[in-house]
Amino acid sequence: MKRRLEALRKNWYKFSKNPVSVVGLCFVLAVSFIAVFAPFVSPYPSNAGRFVNFADASQPPSLKHLCGTDVFGRDILSRIFFGFRYSLMMGIVVLSLVVVPGVVLGLVAGYYRGTWIDTVIMRVTDVFLAVPPLILALAICSVLTPSVFNAMMAVSLMWWPWYTRLVYGLSSSLRNEFFVQAAEVTGASRSHILFREILPNCVSSIFTKMSLDMGWVILIGSALSFVGLGAQPPTPDLGTMVADGAKYLPDQWWIAIFPAVAIMITVLGFNLIGDGFRDLFALEEI
Amino acid sequence: MSREILTVDKLQKFFATSRGTVRAVDNVSFSVLEGETLGLVGESGSGKSTVAYTVVGLHAPTSGKIVFEGNDISASVFKRPKALKKAIQIVFQDPGTSLNSRRTIQQILELPLKVHRLGDAHDRKQRVADLLDRVELPHDFMYKSPHSLGGGERQMVAIARALATSPKLIILDEPTSALDVSIQAKIINMLLKFQKEMNLSYLFITHDLSLMRNVATRVAIMYLGKICEVAPTIEFFQRPLHPYTKMLLSSIPVVSPEEEALKPAKIRSEGEIPSPVNVPPGCGFHTRCVEINGCCSQDIPEMLEVEPGHFVRCHLYSDSEDKQGKE
Amino acid sequence: MAETLLKIENLHAEFKVYEGHLLVLNGVGISVRTGERVGLVGEAGCGKTTTMKCVLRILPSPPGRITEGKILFRGRDILKMGPQGIQRVRGSGISMIFQDPTAALNPVFTVGDQLTSVIKYGSRGSPSKKQIRKRAIAALREVQLPDAERIFTNYPVQLSGGMRQRVCIAMALATEPELLIADEPTTSLDVTIQDQVLRLLNGLVDQHGTSVIFITHSLGVVREMTDWVYVMYAGNIVEGARNDALFANPLHPYTLGLMSALPKLTGGGIAEGIPGRIPDYLSPPSGCRFHTRCPQAMKQCSDARPRTTHVSDDHDVDCYLYGGGADE
Secondary structure (H helix, E strand, O other): OHHHHHHHHHHHHHHOOOHHHHHHHHHHHHHHHHHHOHHHHOOOHHHHOOOOOHHHOOOOOOOOOOOOEOOOOOEHHHHHHHHHHHHHHHHHHHHHHHHHHHHHHHHHHHHOOOOHHHHHHHHHHHHHHHOOHHHHHHHHHHHOOOOHHHHHHHHHHHHHHHHHHHHHHHHHHHOOOHHHHHHHHHOOOHHHHHHHHHHHHOHHHHHHHHHHHHHHHHHHHHHHHHOOOOOOOOOOOHHHHHHHHHOOOOOOOHHHHHHHHHHHHHHHHHHHHHHHHHHHHOOOOO | OOOEEEEEEEEEEEEEEOOEEEEEEEEEEEEEEOOOEEEEEOOOOOOHHHHHHHHHOOOOOOEEEEEEOOEEOOOOHHHOOHHHHHHEEEEOOOOOOOOOOOOOHHHHHHHHHHHOOOOOHHHHHHHHHHHHHHOOOOHHHHHOOHHHOOHHHHHHHHHHHHHOOOOOEEEEEOOOOOOOHHHHHHHHHHHHHHHHHHOOEEEEEOOOHHHHHHHOOEEEEEEOOEEEEEEEHHHHHHOOOOHHHHHHHHOOOOOOHHHHHHOOOOOOOOOOOOOOOOOOOOOOOHHHOOOOOHHHHOOOOOEEEEEOOEEEEOHHHHHHHHHHHHO | OOOEEEEEEEEEEEEEEOOEEEEEEEEEEEEEEOOOEEEEEOOOOOOHHHHHHHHOOOOOOOOEEEEEEEEEEOOEEHHHOOHHHHHHHEOOOEEEEOOOHHHHOOOOOOHHHHHHHHHHHHOOOOOOHHHHHHHHHHHHHHOOOOOHHHHHHOOHHHOOHHHHHHHHHHHHHHOOOOEEEEEOOOOOOOHHHHHHHHHHHHHHHHHHOOEEEEEEOOHHHHHHHOOEEEEEEOOEEEEEEEHHHHHHOOOOHHHHHHHHHOOOOOOOOOOOOOOOOOOOOOOOOOOOOOHHHOOOOOHHHHOOOEOOEEEEOOEEEOOHHHOOOEOO
């Protein structure tokens, strides 16, 4: 137990060598907290769903409504808070679906580099990578009924190859390291070699990529909602909010700008953590 | 009379690369007796590491046979029976990468025990502690990761790993090349002690001839995929026959005048070692040999037993053999 | 009489890590005269490379820091020089050859590109492009590379290990430095190639009159290549002597331990080696850092570091066994 605590403290020391990453971590923690406790921290939680109050419509930012209200009279700040939920959910769901299969395929293809297994896996990966990502997502979404769920499926389908490619490179070079060969000589099973010897050495790159991807996935999800293929009204999705508010620029600027800033803070937070992760996983050797 | 524990017969291992076929191991035959240390010496491109890796199964032979205790193991490690994987182990050259830095010492040492089902979880921890005792490392190293250990300690863990399955034959590929002299002394003495205790056989590879002199029972020297000379250690150092052996011995930097006196007359090495993709025709060494004859660039010399236990592959001696035969 | 070219005095350096400070250099003192070949022998982690990095001011500065001492090159303290002063010292004053020639050469530039850059930035004055090229080819010929014109256009990956190291030597000598630091230049090479490269280095050094600091952990190489030898342990110089004097009569217990642990070509087995491990630089032993492993340690060894004793003109040692008092 004491060892774990010591390890935690040491990890924090390594991570916090990058002040920028600490800022990113603060952003991410703030956004996550707000997303989880949205009903309790929003000033007007009911505004997040079906709600109309034309008396207060299109109010500029004031003490009563810190980010103003939209054309339906809904408090924008509260909608942003609930909007964080959809953004984070998008990121978490997509990465959960994508990381495991992508990494496994990459490990296997890299280990069997030069054989038919490698060829099959990597050529399929190439096919998916050849299609421009947003186009693929748009195509899938327009075929299926637009919804948050389908947007997530579409993004997942085009995201997994990146992990395969990343891990393929790592796996195929690690495969020739002495410690892998030592395990082979001892007689370890292939699954042990893949998951217990090679994978731990890829974790650093995978986590760094995941943190950067959170930002990207959220952005793409917002883009899909912006064009109407993701969340549907009245869901308080940040991208939809920007789309709806864009019509009212520049007069009622707050309707579009605040949700956009919210997206920016979320994405930026995850990006900045990436550097910290890289240092966190580095092995120190003097 | 010791029995042969490992017999390698006309082993060949070629690699196809974009620049041509690399004849890494070309018609190599030797044997290792139980309880002895066969030393394998050579420079880059000699094929000594490839021989080691093929014996241990990391490469499948292109042709030829490897027989271990009567069993034919001329195949890659994945195709060998599990029981034989217990009996042959290897210690690699680079302690930095032969242990997975992302695992703890305990996990590393338990792996061979788990694979060969030597004891349950509780037993294994005890056995790991025992192994650490044998290599004189403290028990709490179990919880550390290799990167927090020094090179010598890592190599001791690698040796403990090799000993975990109580093997019969251990291949040691330059085990102390990356280490300092005092740590090397400790490890070598430890290895010799284990050899006596457990009646181990070693295939010991190094380029350090001074070390070889003190470790090996017999020495074989390789050049461009072929064995040039094999002899019992003292013979090898006091009466080297092959011109390459003489060149190598004369190039070693030594410290004391007695050692300097033991070295053969200085043979200046000129030119680069040819690449194993472009092995010179005839005797591979002829491009750098000072005692070259006419036939050296055309015919590959045969391996001949010039004296009991002393084999050479060189035209200088095949002539004398013929002459002896004729007389 | 040869003058002192480089003098390192009482150099202390440390590295900051999570657990505290690693006190790696603990008062290193070395001097090199013009035309002299000095060997620096010690095991891994003793601080030889760190010392040389301090001399060239390439010690990575956030974790590393020089806390005390002077490095006098031609009488001027390198540690007090500004960036321009150091630039002038590097290249035409002091040059370095590293252990791994593959890592020292940039794989995406040709040998010619790298050699001409070195000459351009490291030389005194500003030679023209043609002059630079001429000097580069001449440098390649000097290190006995066959077909220098072709090698000029080659990439490092097309050359063998020995040839790459010769290129590195050419690069180091192309700026005609007064002092060459060779950090384990032949450790990664084969024995017969090592022999060639060492002979080459010796020849060139004689020809140019360059001083050399030869860092290695191989006593055999030191025996053949140097005039004066320093033995280093855990951040301290423990013994310094003329080559013959050191090998005929090693004095410091650490040197004795090293020599006895060497495998001899004459056989006889290998002695046990030195018990214990190199000290933890976070809390190194007090006084003489070797006392924890020394078979002849006395009470005063743990109190304070011994001062350097001049046993003779050819031989200095830092050890209470040979008289001498404590270093205040």
